[in-house]
Amino acid sequence: xxxxxxxxxxxxxxxxxxxxxxxxxxxxxxxxxxxxxxxxxxxxxxxxxxxxxxxxxxxxxxxxxxxxxxxxxxxxxxxxxxxxxxxxxxxxxxxxxxxxxxxxxxxxxxxxxxxxxxxxxxxxxxxxxxxxxxxxxxxxxxxxxxxxxxxxxxxxxxxxxxxxxxxxxxxxxxxxxxxxxxxxxxxxxxxxxxxxxxxxxxxxxxxxxxxxxxxxxxxxxxxxxxxxxxxxxxx
Numbered sequence: 001x002x003x004x005x006x007x008x009x010x011x012x013x014x015x016x017x018x019x020x021x022x023x024x025x026x027x028x029x030x031x032x033x034x035x036x037x038x039x040x041x042x043x044x045x046x047x048x049x050x051x052x053x054x055x056x057x058x059x060x061x062x063x064x065x066x067x068x069x070x071x072x073x074x075x076x077x078x079x080x081x082x083x084x085x086x087x088x089x090x091x092x093x094x095x096x097x098x099x100x101x102x103x104x105x106x107x108x109x110x111x112x113x114x115x116x117x118x119x120x121x122x123x124x125x126x127x128x129x130x131x132x133x134x135x136x137x138x139x140x141x142x143x144x145x146x147x148x149x150x151x152x153x154x155x156x157x158x159x160x161x162x163x164x165x166x167x168x169x170x171x172x173x174x175x176x177x178x179x180x181x182x183x184x185x186x187x188x189x190x191x192x193x194x195x196x197x198x199x200x201x202x203x204x205x206x207x208x209x210x211x212x213x214x215x216x217x218x219x220x221x222x223x224x225x226x227x228x229x230x231x232x233x234x235x
Contacts, residue, residue, distance in 0.1 A: 025048070037054075
C-alpha cells in the first residue's frame with residue numbers, strides 16, 4: 001500500500017501523494033516529472049517530488065551492476081563538475097544514486113526492465129544499443145564517451161536511447177507542445193509530421209514510433225505506464 005502523506009527532509013511542509021495532470025520539475029533530482037508525485041499541501045508552495053525520489057531507498061541495486069550497490073545521495077560532492085547519469089547522459093543536479101564513479105538519477109535507476117504495450121509492443125531495457133537509436137541515428141549518446149541505456153523492441157524495429165527520449169520530452173515541454181486531450185493522459189510530446197501522408201506504411205510506422213516513445217516517456221517521467229496505453233487504442 002502506498003503512503004499518501006509524508007514528511008520529507010527536503011521540505012518544511014507535509015507532502016501529499018497525487019497525480020499531476022501536467023509536467024512538473026522535481027525539486028529533488030531537478031528532472032521533469034508527470035503523473036504520480038508528492039506535492040506540498042500548502043497552496044503557496046509549488047513543490048513536487050517524483051514518487052521515486054520522495055520514497056527513495058537508502059541503498060539500491062541494479063541488474064546491470066551485479067557486483068555493485070548504489071547509495072542514495074542528496075546531491076553530487078560540492079564543487080564537483082561533470083557528474084552525469086550513466087543511463088540518460090544528463091547532468092546530475094540533485095538527488096541521485098552513486099556507486100564508485102557511477103551515478104544514476106533515481107527515476108533512471110528504477111526504470112522498468114520491460115515495458116509491455118498491451119501485448120502489441122514490448123520494449124526491453126538494454127545497457128547499450130546494438131543498432132542505431134531511431135531519434136538520434138547513433139548507437140552512442142556521446143561518441144567514445146557514453147553509450148547510454150536504450151529500450152529495444154522484441155521485434156527489433158524500435159531502438160531508443162533513454163537520454164534521447166528524455167531530451168525530446170524537455171525540449172518539447174519548453175516549446176509548449178504538451179497536449180493533454182480530453183479524457184486521455186497521453187503526453188503528446190511527439191510532434192507528428194504530415195509529410196508522410198502519401199504512404200500508409202510510413203504513416204503507420206510513425207504512429208508506432210510515437211506510441212513507443214510515449215511509453216518510454218511515461219517510464220522516464222515517473223508516471224504510470226497504464227496512462228500511455230490509451231494512445232495504443234488509436235493505432
